[in-house]
Amino acid sequence: MSGPNTSYDPVQVAPLHAEQVEAMVAEALAAFAAATSVAELKEARLAHAAERSPIALANREIGALPPQARKDAGARIGKARGQIGAALKAREAEVSAAELERALVEERVDVTLPLQPHPVGAVHPITGLMALVEDVFVGMGWEVAEGPELEAEWLNFDALNFVPDHPARTLQDTLFVEPADGGLVLRTHTSPVQARTMLHREPPIYVICPGKVYRADEYDATHVPVFHQFEGLVVDRGITLGHLRGTLDHFARAMFGDTRTRIRPHYFPFTEPSAEVDLQCFVCHGDSVGNPDRPCRTCKSEGWIEWGGCGVVNPRVLQACGIDSDVYSGFAFGMGVERTLMFRNDAADMRDMIEGDVRFSRSLVGVAR
Template structure:
């Protein structure tokens, strides 16, 4: 068995050569200097100061040296590793400082600006839809007319040709406001605004009347005791039913896109002739009619959905409001805003519109202008 090697020349171990060690240090310092981010610097550290780096592998070679050569080689490798770690630490401080400065510059916040402390709300879909309807008719040259919600019984009924014993005057439909004998009601429709308009201005009249109305209705999925209407009134020379039909078709397309309307004969005291306006079902588009294989719950397989009422203004209404029915004629129409909103957005329960849940308003915020 041979003894330990006491004459081994450390110069013959290439990684421990002084020039080779200096080259390792220079390469590490150059790599650290080129690193511009913590990620780059991490990669450079692993390559030049990690467990598999050249300087670490050279350090392992020291054990193969004879005792008298280990001291010089160990000191040389130790100085080299110290220089590499010092360069790494210095460059790390520079890179971290540069990244912090860049972050502060890019994410700068002006702390002097006012801060919104409350949650952001949304325009209620009913309000937004009424604004949208107003825009449609203002673009046609019409005006927006408004009136009080507490109304005189004469304007709410008599001026509109409701006979004294008309069922709509009873407590079943109308909310009378005391004391008894004052003849004041919470308006059951926005038609009194039309009467006020005809009483206070001369024809031609082109107005749209949005507003809140009150009736003694049940509170369920399709009815509320307080709801909103949009009514329109035109009084001018030569106005016919054809003008009404064209206006309603334009109104329907503005609300629902490409659709069809139809008019069914009906009766209203303030118009003659009168009609109900129906929309082509937005679910089945009429395909469910006579087709038991494709029933439609929305229109009950009838193909049409009731939208509102309309007609030619009754000459008695014109006369009651001081307009000569021999010289002027007109038309009027009225639609429920809630029902229009349900058609536009496929809302199933009218109670969702009034229960104050802001999530409902935010979900239909697109209806606001």
């Protein structure tokens, strides 16, 4: 910037002429008006209102004027810069509002459209079925009992009247935890939960025991080494086999709708008498028996499907758990969750239940109805 000019000549400072200043203002206003976006308006601001703009450079020339001319030029440039600043501010408000309105229209999302942009998960059918079983029995006034999956051998076998040389206690059936003589197993059924309940509670006892169990089984369409069971236990005064039949009939109807049960003599160490529970075929309702014209694949035209085991609690089990068998009696039953799920939903391969494919879970989304 040059020093004061004592021999002032207006021609030498042409940018300060009134015509030049008015032209700068007109160019700035036209550029602002032509900008239709925030980005374009930013470029116009840099060109006409920033430090390197013509009006800013003209403002720097004021210092080179003699005192008598500096006042008029300063007023002229200040007025012009004020006009440019006011026009820029007004145009910024207009462009920002227009861009916002355009974005609201272009980016509008119709929340009423029946779309699912991202796939969602589903409750696993086994989890849902176990919750349904619990709801059925809680509705009857029972309680839900749980226990550890790593169990004492005494609770898993001895307390339930399994003799020391019982086949179920061999390595072919039971998964022992090292050391092998440490007395710990991965529970083979949820019956130890029943034993724990009887050891720690006084009758009357009405509990349902759902949970995960472990067996040394092959991995195929109908067997997996880790599966789930639910077992029921009642211990009270005057309990008979008739109470068991009524409970099973009610439970079967809750699981399968219009069906009924039958029991066949069987043997279990922890119940006496013992029985197998069969379901009346919920497909043919027994109409396929002896009728070759109406065969049933579900029950193989036998009219019944094996479901689980049951019986009156063996007095030895009551005594082992500290309950007077002369005063109290009870019944117990147990079914596989996976087997029940296969019956309810016509699932052909048990391996589908543990593969983790969410499509399988979604296909059985109504299991916990």
